[in-house]
Amino acid sequence: MNLSEKTLKYIDGLIPRYPQKRSAMLMVLHAIQEEQGFLSKEAIEWTAQKLEVVPMAVYEVVTFYPMFRQAPIGRRHVKVCRTLSCALRGAYKVCDSLQHELGCGLGQTSADGNYTVEFVECVAACGSAPVVIVDDKLHENITPEKAPDFAAKIKKETSPSLPPSRY
């Protein structure tokens, strides 16, 4: 599989730290997804070989954990928290607004391939609700009033030269 030298080195350093190889599973999958943007069939088989387990043992993990995906998404990954504390402060309106401004449906990617907007469950930042994670960054107090400007900011940072989000 085509992994960068840096990621390979990271993974090879990681596995021996654990008393059992299989324990490195989530960390290895994160490392691959953060380089390739998703976890391909090839990545699953490669990980299985690396951790000395059957491919199904990797596949069942990939399909169980919400952060892992098997297909690329938009260039920017926009995750809106929808659980109670955020909802009480307008998370559903925020999500509607972001979908409208960024041109995509919930759980979908915009036609230009730029944005994927999703709802996620509580991200442990309830005191600054509503919150939105864009790629690897948490954004707090994104109220319905602020949502259009927030979308404009995301748009400004995004160009067609960016690869699909790795987060």
Add this chain to the structure above:
Amino acid sequence: MPATERRIIYRHIDEPGYTIDLACYQRHGGYEVLRKAIARKPEELTQEVKDSGLKGRGGAGFPTGVKWGFLDRKSGKPVYLICNADESEPGTYKDRQIIYKDPHQLIEGTVLSAYAIQAKLAFIYIRGEMFGGFTILERAIEEARAANFVGNNILGSGYSVDIIVHRGAGCYICGEETGLIESLEGKRAYPRIKPPYFPAVLGLYNCPTIVNNVETLCQVKHVVDMGGKEFAKIGVPGDSGTHIWGISGHVAKPGYYEIESGKATVRDLLYDFGGGPPAGRTIKAVIPGGVSMKILRMGEKFKVKLPDGSAGEWGVLDIPLDSGSFAQCGTSLGTSGMIFMDDTTDMVEALANLNAFYAHESCGQCTPCREGSLWLKKITARVCDGGGRMEDIDLVKTIADQVAGRTICAHGEAVAWPCQSNVPKFRDEWEAKIRAQIHAREHPEGAAATARTGLRLV
């Protein structure tokens, strides 16, 4: 007199000029507790924790010293310590502040605890979504290792322990300690059945394992620092130390406040710290500590036994902020993340929001939880979409009753408790909502009557 904070764990959090690097931590006395403690016998430290009466801060409130006492020492297998940093109980964001703003405090608490239980290796299992927190902890551990606070022969004591920071990948169930252990073994986070899988006996790799919450491990540092008996004097009997209250929802000033156990009330938290409800509104309901705990409705009265032994009565706002007081009111302080809801809140939608959460997060292993949470989500969502039937009210309660107590882990109770408390306490709202829907279905020309008045919650 307004209630005040007593910051022990959060002493330096948000202090101007306080940074996350080792030098700053050491300037503020960092790792001095470890330096002194590592010269003492491990059993002495465990005894301090037992003497302190410290209860775990991850939600269940189990006494930490007792948990440590369960460790199987006879097997000869290595012992592991896992810090549960998978903070994901909705309403809870206290551990995040420690990880992001004072990582060395957590590392010192972890090394101290690892030494006390003689762990061979320690893990910090952090939420996958806390990208920055992971990097901060990794960097802090590197610094601590370079200064010999982590790693081989710590401070010349002969004791060695490494800490591995391990990322989760978005599952609430990994906060359940046996689910976390499965996840750390590289599997789906299916909680294990107890017995026989008590972590202290058959934990990680079937070795004796202790899983403690982030805040708990930080509390241990202060227990060892002041001595267990001294620590036990903080707060109220049966619940020593401080609680870090995170308040959210409909309050003017959401935020986190560290308060000595039992030394303030829900009223103080709402008004003195939270600035009261938003202008022109009144509070209707409170969830005390993470959404899995039973909801309280303003106006409820609780017959209680006061500290002096006499009988008394409390309203919701009168409840003191300690575990025993919430237990007397039929709920629990859980993770001490309190959510306030004002009079604009549709309580059926609030429950539907949570039911969607639990259905999403059920691991699917036990049928009552997998099917129960799914149907609770579907039924409450249908009621919110205008398709309510009067019999749905009892149906929701009946399903919840069938889930609680019939699952491998406490996710079953977490699914059930919000329904079991919301439905009877807000039955009038359910009936009014459904009655209006039935009327609208019979008289389609007046459909606007069922339109949403507050914010959409589901």
